[in-house]
Structure formats: C-alpha cells, structure tokens
Amino acid sequence: MTKLEDMRRGDWVRWDSRNWEVTDLDTFRESADYIETQWELEPQSGDTHYLVRSRENKAGGTEEIWVCTKETAIGGIQRPMPDGKWTNFREKDLVAAPPERVRLGDAEFSYDGQSEARAEDDDGETVDKLTWDYYDQSRKRNVAIEIWKESDADYYEAYDGRVVRPSDFTPIPAPAGARRSYGSKEDAASYAIAIAFAAFFIMPVVGGGLSAADIGAEYLVALLLPIVCVGISFVMGAHRGLIYASLAGALGAAALLLKLRGLGASYWVYALCGVMAGPAIAEGASRLFGGIRPADKAAAAGNAVLFMLFIISFAHYIKAAPRPHNPGGLLVACVLPLLPALLVYFAYAYKGGSDEQA
Numbered sequence: 288m289t290k291l292e293d294m295r296r297g298d299w300v301r302w303d304s305r306n307w308e309v310t311d312l313d314t315f316r317e318s319a320d321y322i323e324t325q326w327e328l329e330p331q332s333g334d335t336h337y338l339v340r341s342r343e344n345k346a347g348g349t350e351e352i353w354v355c356t357k358e359t360a361i362g363g364i365q366r367p368m369p370d371g372k373w374t375n376f377r378e379k380d381l382v383a384a385p386p387e388r389v390r391l392g393d394a395e396f397s398y399d400g401q402s403e404a405r406a407e408d409d410d411g412e413t414v415d416k417l418t419w420d421y422y423d424q425s426r427k428r429n430v431a432i433e434i435w436k437e438s439d440a441d442y443y444e445a446y447d448g449r450v451v452r453p454s455d456f457t458p459i460p461a462p463a464g465a466r467r468s469y470g471s472k473e474d475a476a477s478y479a480i481a482i483a484f485a486a487f488f489i490m491p492v493v494g495g496g497l498s499a500a501d502i503g504a505e506y507l508v509a510l511l512l513p514i515v516c517v518g519i520s521f522v523m524g525a526h527r528g529l530i531y532a533s534l535a536g537a538l539g540a541a542a543l544l545l546k547l548r549g550l551g552a553s554y555w556v557y558a559l560c561g562v563m564a565g566p567a568i569a570e571g572a573s574r575l576f577g578g579i580r581p582a583d584k585a586a587a588a589g590n591a592v593l594f595m596l597f598i599i600s601f602a603h604y605i606k607a608a609p610r611p612h613n614p615g616g617l618l619v620a621c622v623l624p625l626l627p628a629l630l631v632y633f634a635y636a637y638k639g640g641s642d643e644q645a
Contacts, residue, residue, distance in 0.1 A: 291453040292340065294326055295526070297582065300456045302355070305330050308461070315404035315416075320344040323402060328355075331462065337446070338456075339431075341402070354429045356448025364432065364445045365390040376432070379440045385419040389430060391447060396421035396430045408435055426450060512621050513594050516628075525586035528576050529569070533587040534594050536568035541598035550603055557599050558627045565592030565631050581635060589632030596624030 294300065298309045311327035326338040336357045343350045365373040366386040373390060376382075387398050399420045406416040415436040422429055427450050435442040520530055544560055569588035600623050 291456055292324065294458075299459050299461050300328070301459050302328075302451075302456045305333070306459060306462050307336070310335075313406075315402075315406065317402050317404050321402060323404070334358075337448075338451075339448075353451050353453060354431075354448040355451045356429060356431060356446040359391070359445050359447040361432075361443045361445040363391060364430065376443055376445070378443055380443050381441060382434075385432075389421050389432070391430055391445075394423055394428065396423050396428070406435075408437065422450075512625070513590070513597055516593055517590055520586040520590060526576060526583040529572055529583050529587045530590060532572035532575060533565075533568050533591040536572060537565070537591040537595040538598070540564045540568065540591075541595045544595075545599060545602065550599075550606060554623060557596060558623075561592045561596040561624070561627050562631055564595060565589065565628070566635070585632050585635030588635055589628045592631045593624050593628035596627060600624045 291300075294309050294312070296309055296312055300307050300309070307328040307330050309326050310329045313325045315323045315325070317323070321341070321343045323339060323341045325340075328336045328338055330336070334357045336355055339354045339356060341352050341354075361376045361378055364376045366376060366382070366389050368374050385398050385401060389396050389398075399422050401420070402418045404416055404418075405413050408414050417434040417436070419432040419434075420429065421431070429446075429448040429450060431446040431448065433444045433446070435444070517530060517534070521527060540560075544557070544564075548556065565588045566584075568591045569584045572587060573584055600621075
C-alpha cells in the first residue's frame with residue numbers, strides 16, 4: 288500500500304510493537320461533509336482493535352482524525368447526574384442527550400461531537416447507530432460511546448482509544464506461519480472447488496429444469512457463475528475498482544475477438560486469446576489505481592478471462608444449442624471458459640502471493 292488509507296482486508300501493519308492483520312473494512316458516510324472509515328485489526332495475540340479515520344469538511348478546510356481503539360465494558364463508563372453524583376452506563380440504557388463529560392477510570396473526557404450512520408448489527412440487520420466522541424484534555428485519548436437503535440431497545444457499547452498518526456503504522460508482509468485472510472493457496476483451492484461444484488452440478492441442474500419451458504431461462508442461471516466468481520473476489524477483499532475496470536476491458540476484448548474471428552475458430556484459439564488478454568487487461572487496469580496487490584491482479588485477471596470467454600462461449604451456445612436447450616450444452620458453455628480462468632488465477636497466485644503491493 289502507498290498510503291495507510293489504502294489498507295484492505297488481508298494487509299498487515301506493524302504498530303505499537305505488534306503485527307496486525309486487517310480483517311475487515313467499513314465506510315460510514317453521514318453526509319457529504321463527513322465520512323468515517325474503520326479498519327478491523329487483529330493481532331497475532333491479544334484484543335481486536337479498530338483503526339478509525341474520520342474526515343469532516345469545515346469552513347477552514349478538512350479536519351482528519353485517526354484513532355486506534357478497542358472495545359471496553361460500557362459499565363466502566365460513568366456520566367454525571369443532576370445531583371452531582373456519577374452513575375454508570377448500562378448495556379441497555381436510555382440517555383436523552385450526550386453528557387458533556389464522562390469518566391473512565393481516573394480519566395475524565397469532554398464531549399466533542401456526534402456522528403450518525405446506518406450500520407449492520409450482529410444479526411445482520413441494518414439499523415441506525417449513533418456515536419458520541421469524547422477526548423481527554425490532552426486530546427491524545429478518546430472514548431467513543433455507540434448507541435445501536437434496535438427495535439426493542441437502545442444498546443450501548445464503549446470504546447477506549449488513542450489518537451494516532453498514519454506514520455505510526457508500517458506496512459509489512461504477512462509474518463511467517465500466519466494464516467492469511469485473503470489470497471492464501473488454501474483459500475484459493477477451496478474457492479476453486481466451490482466454483483467447480485457450481486459449474487458442474489448446480490448450474491446445469493437448475494438450468495436444465497428451467498429449459499423445459501424453452502424460454503431461454505437457463506441463460507440467466509448460467510450467468511450466476513461469473514457473478515459468483517466476482518462475488519467471491521469481493522468477499523476475499525479484491526480491489527473493486529480494478530475488478531470493474533477489468534470486466535469492462537474483457538467485454539471490449541470479447542467484442543473485438545468476435546469481430547475479427549467470428550465463431551469459426553477452435554476452442555483452443557479462444558482459450559489462448561483469453562489467457563493472454565486477461566492478464567494484459569488486469570495489468571493495464573491496475574495502473575489506474577493505487578495500492579494494488581498481486582492478489583488483486585490475480586482476481587482481476589481470472590475474472591477478465593472468465594467474462595471474456597463466457598461471452599464467446601454463450602454466443603456459440605445460443606447459435607448451436609438444440610431446442611429445447613439441454614443441460615449438456617449448458618455444462619460445456621460453463622466449464623470451457625472456467626478452465627483458462629482458473630489457470631490464470633492460480634498462475635498469478637503462485638507467482639505473486641498476496642501480501643505485498645505490486
């Protein structure tokens with residue numbers, strides 16, 4: 288990565304004398320003037336931390352704050368009462384407005400501001416989330432109180448963090464023996480098996496069942512294969528801009544190849560063109576973005592090959608398949624583009640790894 292904000296899932300950084308893996312990334316946009324990005328950092332041992340960058344456009348320019356924080360017990364946070372005493376927050380609470388001061392241990396913190404965003408809770412539902420930010424007098428320590436607005440109650444969480452600088456973090460390769468969350472050969476093999484299972488069993492069976500009506504519904508089912516591959520790439524943390532650009536390039540390459548060679552060439556000619564075009568498209572598209580890793584190129588090149596050959600394969604299928612369309616023809620149309628795509632993907636994964644940027 289060239290900048291800390293280029294971190295994505297699977298990257299590693301060194302901070303506070305420990306190595307951390309980026310295991311998740313979320314972005315919350317409250318308005319056109321305020322955006323918050325959060326990276327989940329997992330150490331090889333110890334508590335999960337969250338690196339939060341908030342950017343706010345103000346009259347005098349853009350204010351940017353970086354905080355590295357970890358969850359703490361909400362019951363350890365105290366707020367003042369009207370009678371001057373202090374009371375502890377509860378997990379389920381109802382506080383009408385953010386207190387001007389809170390305490391954590393012996394430290395006191397002053398209210399700095401509130402942000403609001405839609406976020407996914409532990410049950411996978413999207414709800415409103417309020418965040419109250421507090422800083423100590425030195426503005427080097429932060430306490431954040433999150434209020435999750437669930438249907439049955441307001442749930443409170445607390446985070447204790449330190450204000451940091453991007454220069455405090457150093458990008459590093461994955462430590463020896465560490466399990467990578469993205470791009471490992473074990474992960475690549477498991478995803479390849481899932482894709483192959485979809486191509487050989489799920490797609491033909493479902494497509495064959497729908498073909499009874501002879502309305503071409505199996506075409507839509509077959510399109511699930513490249514969609515599944517792109518979805519898996521996103522889940523693994525691939526650079527989305529690079530994937531989109533590579534798919535656009537693959538569409539153009541397929542149209543050009545059909546214009547120059549038509550549908551009369553052999554499978555091996557098309558496969559060879561795909562194997563050459565996919566990496567070329569991925570390499571060219573990677574120059575449009577910063578922080579591109581070899582693992583991103585592997586996903587982009589593999590998807591580009593698959594999408595390009597899928598277009599050609601289904602042009603053949605539409606022209607040649609008997610009516611009613613049959614699962615055998617659908618199977619061939621799915622599998623033939625898949626083999627060169629997997630070849631390119633594994634060649635990239637074997638050559639480039641997944642930890643260092645290209």
